[in-house]
Amino acid sequence: MRPENYKPVRHPPSHEYELYFGPNHPGIEGNYAIRVRLKGDVVQEAITDAGYLHRGFEKIMEERLWVQNVALVPRICVPDPVPMEESYARAVETLGGIEVPERAQWIRVLMLEMSRICAHLFTFGGNAATIGLYTNMFWGVTMRDLFLDIFEEITGARIYHMYITPGGVRRDLPDGVLDRLAAVLDELERKKPEFDDLFFENAVVINRATGVGVLTQAQALAWGVTGPNLRACGLAHDVRRDDPYLVYPALKFDIPTATSGCSLARMHVRRAEVEQSVRILRQVMERLRTVGGPVRAHLPNPLAWNVPAGEAYARTESSKGELAFFAVSNGGPKPWRIQVRGPSQMHGVQVLERILEGARIEDVAQIMFSLDACPPEIDR
Amino acid sequence: MSENAGSRNPLQLRDQPETCRTADAEERSAWQRVIGRFADNCRARSLFVLHYCTGCGAIELPPTITSRFDMERVGVSPMVTPRQADILLITGYVALKTLKRVILSYEQMQAPKYVIGFGSCTINGGMYWNSYATIKQLDQYIPTDLFIAGCMPRPEAVQEVFLELMRMIDAGKANAWRDYYRNYDHYLANQQALFGPQWHTPTDIVAEAKHYGLMGPGTTGPHTRLLDQHAEWALDRIPEDYPERGENERSER
Amino acid sequence: MTSQRASVPAQLDHILHEMSEVRVTPKGERRVRVDLAADRLPTLLQLLKGHGGFLHLSSISCVDWPETDEFELVYHVWSYESKMLISAHTLIAKSPGRFVSVYDIHAPAGFYERDIHEMYGVHFEGSPNLNKFILTSWHGPPPMLKSFDTRAYVDETYAWRDYNPQWLKDIAAKGGGIEE
Numbered sequence A: 001m002r003p004e005n006y007k008p009v010r011h012p013p014s015h016e017y018e019l020y021f022g023p024n025h026p027g028i029e030g031n032y033a034i035r036v037r038l039k040g041d042v043v044q045e046a047i048t049d050a051g052y053l054h055r056g057f058e059k060i061m062e063e064r065l066w067v068q069n070v071a072l073v074p075r076i077c078v079p080d081p082v083p084m085e086e087s088y089a090r091a092v093e094t095l096g097g098i099e100v101p102e103r104a105q106w107i108r109v110l111m112l113e114m115s116r117i118c119a120h121l122f123t124f125g126g127n128a129a130t131i132g133l134y135t136n137m138f139w140g141v142t143m144r145d146l147f148l149d150i151f152e153e154i155t156g157a158r159i160y161h162m163y164i165t166p167g168g169v170r171r172d173l174p175d176g177v178l179d180r181l182a183a184v185l186d187e188l189e190r191k192k193p194e195f196d197d198l199f200f201e202n203a204v205v206i207n208r209a210t211g212v213g214v215l216t217q218a219q220a221l222a223w224g225v226t227g228p229n230l231r232a233c234g235l236a237h238d239v240r241r242d243d244p245y246l247v248y249p250a251l252k253f254d255i256p257t258a259t260s261g262c263s264l265a266r267m268h269v270r271r272a273e274v275e276q277s278v279r280i281l282r283q284v285m286e287r288l289r290t291v292g293g294p295v296r297a298h299l300p301n302p303l304a305w306n307v308p309a310g311e312a313y314a315r316t317e318s319s320k321g322e323l324a325f326f327a328v329s330n331g332g333p334k335p336w337r338i339q340v341r342g343p344s345q346m347h348g349v350q351v352l353e354r355i356l357e358g359a360r361i362e363d364v365a366q367i368m369f370s371l372d373a374c375p376p377e378i379d380r
Numbered sequence B: 001m002s003e004n005a006g007s008r009n010p011l012q013l014r015d016q017p018e019t020c021r022t023a024d025a026e027e028r029s030a031w032q033r034v035i036g037r038f039a040d041n042c043r044a045r046s047l048f049v050l051h052y053c054t055g056c057g058a059i060e061l062p063p064t065i066t067s068r069f070d071m072e073r074v075g076v077s078p079m080v081t082p083r084q085a086d087i088l089l090i091t092g093y094v095a096l097k098t099l100k101r102v103i104l105s106y107e108q109m110q111a112p113k114y115v116i117g118f119g120s121c122t123i124n125g126g127m128y129w130n131s132y133a134t135i136k137q138l139d140q141y142i143p144t145d146l147f148i149a150g151c152m153p154r155p156e157a158v159q160e161v162f163l164e165l166m167r168m169i170d171a172g173k174a175n176a177w178r179d180y181y182r183n184y185d186h187y188l189a190n191q192q193a194l195f196g197p198q199w200h201t202p203t204d205i206v207a208e209a210k211h212y213g214l215m216g217p218g219t220t221g222p223h224t225r226l227l228d229q230h231a232e233w234a235l236d237r238i239p240e241d242y243p244e245r246g247e248n249e250r251s252e253r
Numbered sequence C: 001m002t003s004q005r006a007s008v009p010a011q012l013d014h015i016l017h018e019m020s021e022v023r024v025t026p027k028g029e030r031r032v033r034v035d036l037a038a039d040r041l042p043t044l045l046q047l048l049k050g051h052g053g054f055l056h057l058s059s060i061s062c063v064d065w066p067e068t069d070e071f072e073l074v075y076h077v078w079s080y081e082s083k084m085l086i087s088a089h090t091l092i093a094k095s096p097g098r099f100v101s102v103y104d105i106h107a108p109a110g111f112y113e114r115d116i117h118e119m120y121g122v123h124f125e126g127s128p129n130l131n132k133f134i135l136t137s138w139h140g141p142p143p144m145l146k147s148f149d150t151r152a153y154v155d156e157t158y159a160w161r162d163y164n165p166q167w168l169k170d171i172a173a174k175g176g177g178i179e180e
């Protein structure tokens, strides 16, 4: 038995060889594989191989009611599930012409930004682990857990919240959760110098990550790179500002950029984004203390809800880049077609294949993590 | 040596020179029990989990392993290679493509090995019950010791299942791996139902079953016949003057 | 050409003017829907990219319409300058199910075309790589086609575990359902 992706190298010169990277490999993010052809230490060619996490999401979503899919969507991207819920909900709202109450919009922004911080903390840990710095991983994951506790308090679940539903959110915030969130944010800021010390001012990181996996702005634009990876090449594009949704226009935040487009630059952008998210969260908490009202719009009976025919394209800025749901309804109780456009579908496949060329074998895992590709999003 | 291997005491692991005093069965089994008990006890206290993230449940493993819940204090830690690992944690749904790799990894692990199915997807399909791409019951393809219910299970549940597994190992009850050898044909049949009648792995499970003395009535059967053909085919093809490995290497240099 | 041109920005209007038989429907603040014949689509993308700054191909979607035996292909392009998303809809016949690749205009198309080829069986001429990607272990028909019934496939391929405890029977006896 050979894996179906196995193809022997034709007439290999003795110094060229092929290596499987994954799916069972500690340097791989998730269940994903890259086949690299090497000459000495240098990658000649990289071919990605996905599908290990394929669940046929788009198919089974067509088989379920619109409201049942709320439980399904967060599972598309595991480390950053909230933007999935948000995009789906917004696509359905656009189709059904539903207005989300203001308080629900603020709560959604709260959830989205918390999820962004969680995902970035996780990426820090993972990225550091690929160059052998495990302390970072331990700290990042533990810090993230404090946010998961808040999530659990609000929604009842640590990872898959299923909290954002078409028309609003499932229920209102519990009492006192904003104070506890404020405490967690303070803790994060208190820890920040330590994280900096451990990662951004660490000589190992600086030496290993500077100038590795460089993307120029022209390449990034041509290959469909979005999100922090695009901003690390100097283009300040952010869906939150340029194609605004929810209450983002009412919030003050900067769009951090870097210029060099290397691994380290991408991580610097993420670090600055965490700071911006904290800033956004503080503003949102302020507003949530005053904005009242319902958290859910009135929906028709969800079990017999025929969403009006039409199509909608809902874009969201997830922690990885531009996430979009394309929803088509034919006026029936179930979606006719839902397509998920995940940022990793670009970052993890074509972009990765290209920037790995000429990289060294020890940097492969690091480059993959610095692009922050999320395999379940590629496979769906 | 090999022709009478089947007639020997199945507990005897290696062929020993005939001149050694051969312990009789009763004596042996008493010793075996003492040693086995001791070994189980030690085994339960040093478990390595294979680092293979098959599905979404893998996201709860970092919290379980790192500082907050810290599994290492009870003696469970991650391991990157299947050969050195004891536990295969199937963290959620298994797509067809992954299942092939899971079976391969499982067979590469050295016995005794334990499988934990993590989340409702491994039990009966879970969320993806009507998906064409994921399997529904993990224990049809590889024998599973324990399941954790939940979607997704919390780190506390993961800890609990590790502790339960330790108790089971300590009590000598975590024996699902033996079932794979005893009923290999059954598992292979299920695997072949998905991957086609030509499916088999390079691992020689039947020989391993002989080695461990775990040949059962279900080890071989209609589905393993293909493997016999394969073995014969391989024997036929090795030429008489096949170079020894050492020679080959020397000539290359 | 429809009359709703007024709400489409002037710059875009200029481009779409060069194309005949294009139906433009503004759909909300930053969304424009364009309907056109399949053979004009590459030209439109080229024009939009060259003159309108629509550099970013956000995605390509495929929708199966079994009643008319057609596939609907939707190309979503985004402009970083005018901050607008154009969704170009076009219909192609299901058989032979062929279309041209737009890889030379937008490199990201490579992934989406490969994906659509795998999930729907549409062949894109000139696409750099249409090899199997996600479904290498799959031997059935393209699964996203409406004619493929995943429920039936699952029922015949997999067995279900028997699980029918007393509490479940009790609920079933009560007529099932949600308790308030």
Ligand code: SF4
Pocket (backbone or CB within 6 Å): A075, B055, B056, B057, B091, B092, B093, B118, B119, B120, B121, B122, B126, B127, B128, B150, B151, B152, B153
């Ligand atoms: S049981 Fe739930 S969390 Fe686990 S793999 Fe299945 S869907 Fe994901």
